[in-house]
Amino acid sequence: MNIIVLSLWVSGAGTLFASILGIALGSVVALTDFRGKRVVLAILNTWMALPAVVIGLLVYLLLKRSGPMGALGLLYSPGAMMMAQAILATPILAVLTTSALQEKGRRIIDTAHSLGAGWIMTCMTVVREARFAVITAVLTGFSRVIGETGMTMMVGGNIKGFTRVMTTSIALETMKGNFEIGITLGVVLVIVALIINLAIQLVRRVQP
Amino acid sequence: MKIRIENISKYFSGKAALSGINLSFEPGSFTVLIGPNGAGKTTLLRVMDLLLRPDAGEVYYDGRPAKGLNRSEVIATRRRMTFVEQNPIVFSGSVEWNAAYGLRARGIKSYEEMVKEILKLVGLADLAKAPAQCLSGGETQRLAIARALIVDPEVFLLDEPGSNIDAESVSMIFSFIKKAISSRTSVILVTHFPEEYLPLNPMAVAMKDGRIIKKESLAAILRDRADTAP
Numbered sequence: 001m002n003i004i005v006l007s008l009w010v011s012g013a014g015t016l017f018a019s020i021l022g023i024a025l026g027s028v029v030a031l032t033d034f035r036g037k038r039v040v041l042a043i044l045n046t047w048m049a050l051p052a053v054v055i056g057l058l059v060y061l062l063l064k065r066s067g068p069m070g071a072l073g074l075l076y077s078p079g080a081m082m083m084a085q086a087i088l089a090t091p092i093l094a095v096l097t098t099s100a101l102q103e104k105g106r107r108i109i110d111t112a113h114s115l116g117a118g119w120i121m122t123c124m125t126v127v128r129e130a131r132f133a134v135i136t137a138v139l140t141g142f143s144r145v146i147g148e149t150g151m152t153m154m155v156g157g158n159i160k161g162f163t164r165v166m167t168t169s170i171a172l173e174t175m176k177g178n179f180e181i182g183i184t185l186g187v188v189l190v191i192v193a194l195i196i197n198l199a200i201q202l203v204r205r206v207q208p
Numbered sequence: 209m210k211i212r213i214e215n216i217s218k219y220f221s222g223k224a225a226l227s228g229i230n231l232s233f234e235p236g237s238f239t240v241l242i243g244p245n246g247a248g249k250t251t252l253l254r255v256m257d258l259l260l261r262p263d264a265g266e267v268y269y270d271g272r273p274a275k276g277l278n279r280s281e282v283i284a285t286r287r288r289m290t291f292v293e294q295n296p297i298v299f300s301g302s303v304e305w306n307a308a309y310g311l312r313a314r315g316i317k318s319y320e321e322m323v324k325e326i327l328k329l330v331g332l333a334d335l336a337k338a339p340a341q342c343l344s345g346g347e348t349q350r351l352a353i354a355r356a357l358i359v360d361p362e363v364f365l366l367d368e369p370g371s372n373i374d375a376e377s378v379s380m381i382f383s384f385i386k387k388a389i390s391s392r393t394s395v396i397l398v399t400h401f402p403e404e405y406l407p408l409n410p411m412a413v414a415m416k417d418g419r420i421i422k423k424e425s426l427a428a429i430l431r432d433r434a435d436t437a438p
Contacts, residue, residue, distance in 0.1 A: 107297050110259050115355060116287035116313040119279075129299060 004188055007165040010078050011146040016087030018145075021136050022090045026097025031105050031126070041098070048091035056151030059084040063155065070133050074096075076157035082166070084155045088148065089141035096140060100133030101126070143196040147189065209270055209288050209362040211256060216265030217328070218251055218418075225251040226262065235362065236392040238385065239403045240426055243415035248293070249398040252415075253365045256280055256396070257291040257373040287314055289363040294371055294398075296352035298340040303332055306340040306351055310359040322358055330354040330380065346373040349395055352378075357384060364388055366397040370404065380403060402426055 029040055061067050063075040063083075108129050112122040127134075144203045149167040156163035158172060166185045173182040211233045218226040226248045229231060233239060241249040254260040256267060258274060266276045269285050277285060290310065298306050304323045311319040327333045330350040335343065340351060364385075370378045385395050386408060399405065402412060405426065412426035422429060 084228070105295070108299070109301075110254075111297055112309075112313075113259060113283075113286060114257050114289075114291040114293075115310040116283065116359065117288075117309075118283050118313070121313055125299060 002161065003164055003166055003169050003185065006078065006163075007146060007167070008154075010081045010165060010194075011085055011142060013043050014082040014145050015089055015138060015142040017082065018087035018089035018093050018141055021086070022093025022141070023097050023134060023137070025090070026046060026104075027096040027101060027126075030098045030101035030193040031133070043093045044094050044098075048095055052088055052148050052151040053154065055087050056154035057083055059087065059151075059155045075155065076159060076163060078156070078163055081152050085145035085148065086152050088151065092141045093137050093146055096137035097130075097134060100130050100137065105130070132203050136200050139196050140202050143193055146192060146196075148155070172195065210268075211323070211334075211363065211394070212268040212271075213252075213256070214266050214268065216255060216257060216262035216267065218260065218262050224418045226255070226351070229418075229420060231413065231420070231423075233363070233394045233396060234377075235394055236389055237388050238395045238405075238408055239318055239411040240299075240405055240412050241396065241398045241415060242400070242402050242409050242412055242429070243421075245414040246417070248418040249415055250367050253367055253396065253398060255292060256363075257289055257365055258286050259291070264425040284385070287359070289365060290356035290359055290361040291365040292352045292356045292367065292369055296348060298343065298348055298351055300339070300341055302337050303327065303340050303343070303351055304336040307332075307355050307358060314359065329357075331377075333373075337413060340418045346377060349373050350377060352383070353381065357388075361393060363394045366395070368398050368400065370399065370401060380433045382408070403430065406430065 025044070029037060029044070031204060060075070061134050062069045063072065063080050064070055065075070072079075073082065087205050103125060109122055112125045117125060147167060149171055152165060153168045153171070156165070156168065158164050158168040170182045170185045170189070173179070173185070192203075213229055213231040214381070215225060216226055216229045219400075220366070228266075229248075229252065241252065251260065255262050258277075261274075269277075269288075272281075274282075274285075287427065299309065304327065307323045307327055308319045311322065314434075318403065324333065324336070327336050330353060332347060332350055332354065343351060349371075350373065353366075356364065366381075369381050382401055382404065385397070388395050389408065395410075397405070402410075410426050412424065412429045413420055414422040414429060424434075
């Protein structure tokens with residue numbers, strides 16, 4: 001049970017950090033014109049295509065004792081796993097937010113402005129209009145990180161009762177030949193994935 | 209509000225959408241902008257509504273240059289105008305919620321009666337509670353006109369308001385314009401069918417390739433057109 005709760009907690013927090021950064025980044029890219037916009041988009045797309053283990057390696061190098069953030073002592077802790085998962089999900093959220101806002105975002109802003117809305121009301125209108133797409137982006141990011149194994153193991157260490165989550169536990173139990181536990185956790189993971197996908201479908205259905 | 213446009217130009221990807229435009233609109237005046245697609249009519253309305261900044265020249269609102277306006281003054285100036293786009297978008301929410309958007313933007317809290325009245329005027333009273341994004345093209349256009357009219361603007365900018373609507377709605381727009389002019393609201397309207405507005409005796413500005421090619425009464429322009437027609 002602890003494993004399931006820890007998985008949801010780590011991936012939930014990782015997705016939350018990624019949402020804050022990714023949605024803000026995606027909104028800026030979609031709604032503003034600036035020099036180097038294409039470069040930023042190319043970086044985001046490349047970042048999204050990075051294999052998770054490469055992100056795991058980078059986070060490991062950052063957090064290891066002699067690394068630039070080694071003094072934080074985060075390696076092999078849930079914090080390290082959250083950080084890696086946030087880095088993994090951020091470009092997904094940024095790119096999905098960009099594509100959601102790029103098409104209609106500018107027109108929403110112009111319509112709000114021409115009706116006399118100030119900046120706060122305009123921002124609230126954009127968020128309101130894009131809410132279904134943003135929720136879908138967040139759920140997509142969450143489903144991506146909760147299923148991640150290699151990267152999570154690299155920075156979390158798969159320590160029993162501390163950093164062992166569903167995916168790393170399945171890998172370990174399977175290697176030990178404990179297929180029953182592996183299958184049970186696998187079923188739980190499938191159920192979580194199913195719930196997320198049903199939620200995405202529901203959000204898309206609600207969207208007018 | 210008096211709007212004076214002084215020598216403005218606007219470029220998109222190096223191509224001039226507006227080039228050296230000089231115009232002036234007095235309170236209560238009615239002007240139609242005519243010309244082929246790509247003439248710069250919509251761009252001109254967007255510049256006037258402070259949605260686009262000209263690359264050169266200046267627009268003056270009651271003598272104040274747009275460049276000299278700070279952020280809150282830009283919002284305050286926009287609140288004296290409304291702009292109905294050719295293909296307007298409506299926000300998610302009910303028809304009445306959309307109709308009241310401009311009033312909420314102006315901090316008006318008690319607007320139920322005003323919304324009822326305006327929706328009745330544009331023939332959407334029965335759809336007040338319906339989701340605005342489920343309206344037809346013509347109904348959306350009427351809602352856009354309603355939410356523009358409800359704020360009682362000093363300047364009313366309309367971009368081809370008759371393009372998505374039936375004859376009955378066109379006559380409705382005609383009567384709104386007539387009423388607006390009589391209450392000193394300036395109306396600037398882009399249309400491909402200027403003949404419909406001839407009874408209101410508007411000024412006409414004919415544009416082509418971002419330039420003004422003629423500026424005189426609509427009657428005179430239509431007469432010239434008839435004279436030169438084969």
